[in-house]
Amino acid sequence: MNPFIDSLHPYPFQKLSELLEGHTPNPDKPLIRLTIGEPQHDSPQIVLDTLANSLNGVNKYPSTKGELTLRSAISKWTKTRFHLDSLDPESQILPVTGTREALFAITQTLVGEKSNPLVVSPNPFYQIYEGAGILAGAELHFLPCGPDTAYKIDYQSVSDEIWARCELLFVCSPNNPSGSITTLEDYAYLIAKAKAFNFTIVADECYSEIYFDDKAPLGLLEACQQLGNTSYEHCLIFQSLSKRSNLPGLRSGFVAGDANLLKPFLLYRTYQGCAMPIHHQEASITAWNDEQHVAQNREIYTRKFNSVLDILSPVMKVSKPEAGFYLWPELDMDDEAFCIALYEQASVLVLPGSYLGREVDGKNPGSKHVRMALVAEESQCVEAAKRIRDFLTTNKLTNK
Template sequence: MNPLLAKLQPYPFERLRTLFTGVTPNPDFTPISLGIGEPKHPTPAFIRHALTDGLAGLEAYPATAGDLKLRESFTGWLQRRYGVAVDAATQVLPVNGSREALFALAQTVVDASGPVPPVVISPDPFYQIYEGSTLLAGAEIVYAPSVPERNFAVDWDSVPEEVWARTQLIFVCSPGNPTGAVMPLDEWRKLFALSDRYGFVIAADECYSEIYFRDEPPLGGLEAATELGRTDFKNLVMLTSLSKRSNVPGLRSGFVAGDAEIIKAFLLYRTYHGSAMGGAVAAASIAAWGDEAHVVENRAMYRAKFAAVTPLLEAVMDVRLPDAAFYLWAGVPAAWNDDDQAFARALYAQYNVTVLPGSFLAREVGGVNPGQGRVRMALVAGTDECTEAARRIVDFIQNRALS
């Protein structure tokens, strides 16, 4: 067996199942889960139709690079959304969702053949694929904490110079999971300067980019690079997906775009990896990337939902409307002494509502786990169900305060 597999930690949802072992939730309440970030809004009918119409192409093997029409659907969307020009022939590739692409990109980029283990930097808290892909690539992972006082911006300045010197890859998640924070242009400028100095690759995970609550859409990595005159996207790859944007998590469809040299190496890796996108999925993807009306409607549903839920929870928890994404990153009340796991377990037992302990989404560095004392709530279900969950959480907290 690959000995690196022993370094992998249990996934957050496995830890949640363990936490709830032996707990029988209150049968007076129907179960409501805010634990998993799986979109629940209906998939648009036109995407379903495009998928079934595309089944006519099942007799042919798909190309790993995708056909030109598929790649042009990516570049067309990038131009409309961000105003950036990307070469459909050399700077984009289809992927089977951003999750597998994040993992595969690390295997492509990281060179662990030297005498000193290379470094990959991840935000903390983080999406666990960043950690797993790093460890299985033979690299050392270093965590850069998010700072609540700066709206959960990542503290890149906390990384020592000697660590930057060994860094080959950093993961950027903007809008962030679980915090919803969006990285501004000044921080992109800082990371580009560090990349130029030390030569590392920036992987920009942007799968939540289309769910936002302000008038101004979140800044993207390619967009930031273009504004700063870096139109070759040197050492930059962005990754995105249709899962959240178009409510098709089961489609497993997304794309990567950026530095042509990295894309070329990534294509080589993927050719051997056997990860070509099937024709039916490609047909549905082309339809989805070409339409914005359903995205606007989807965003409006999230805005209405957060407008209903956030004020209820603000009265009893440290929580506020995020910049973007569909999570609330809520601080548990002082009565729980920062014990997010005890909070989640008791809430599940008494009110049959599932939330994810923030400590499961982060790692302790210097004696501090930046997720401790917080819980992540995924507002992916309908407005009525999410509002009911919020009311139960309010009752749960207020009843604890009165006891």
């Protein structure tokens, strides 16, 4: 057995299931789940129609590299969305079967050249970052992203000794769970460090298309363009249709950036065997070529956030994120205790924030927070917010 398997941590939802053993929700209220970041909005019909009309593609083995038509559609979308002068569909784009597996696989591809390597990750974080680093034989180094720094990472506090050991830096922007966005100033600093110390910046941008007031978040390749790094050296972005287009079951995304990194990644994936089915590729082309459904999706999220925050802002420390579909309120009590009590009294399920972080120097920056995914229908999100407000008021837990 791989000796690193035993070092993997339980997944947050496994821990939540164990936490709730012996506890039951209020039987007078239907349970509302705000835990998993799985979009519940309708998938775009034009994409479903393309999928249904492309099923004859199952009679062919798909290539690992993907069809040129898909890579070209992705190139067109990426250049438009991030104002890029160029992005070569032959060498700088690789379709993947969802970014979850791709984030894991890129770590296995790129880690191992340095002795005693580090994978550097935000904290809290998407747990794939940690598991991928562990199974690649790397040590994890966590950078706090908590209320002390307004949920931003202070990259300039990281020592050159850490950067020298770093082989891969995960950046999640918009951030899961806080919704913060990495700035151009931070990207300039990180790109300079990546060049100086030869590591790769892996930008998880899966939430980039859920934003408010037409303020589209900055992307890593967009930052490269503005900073003159037009070959995207040391930089890769990971994008997905799951959140953008409400297509989590399609398992469709892409990696783009430095061609010198994508070449060995393609070789790795050829052996790994993750090739996107032809009919999924055809559906993905339709999705990347259409912005109308994406704009409509943003409008729905904007309404939900405005409605929910009108209810919750007077009674708890919570604010609209810069982007994404999570609320990340700060509590005045233990997050596990809050989760259990809210479940039992109000039949609302949220995720303890400590499950998304790790304790470093005696502090877990996810503690005393909970993550609320506003992915359900607006009426359910509003009902959940009202129950949370009443729960806080009844138990005198308001912390404004």
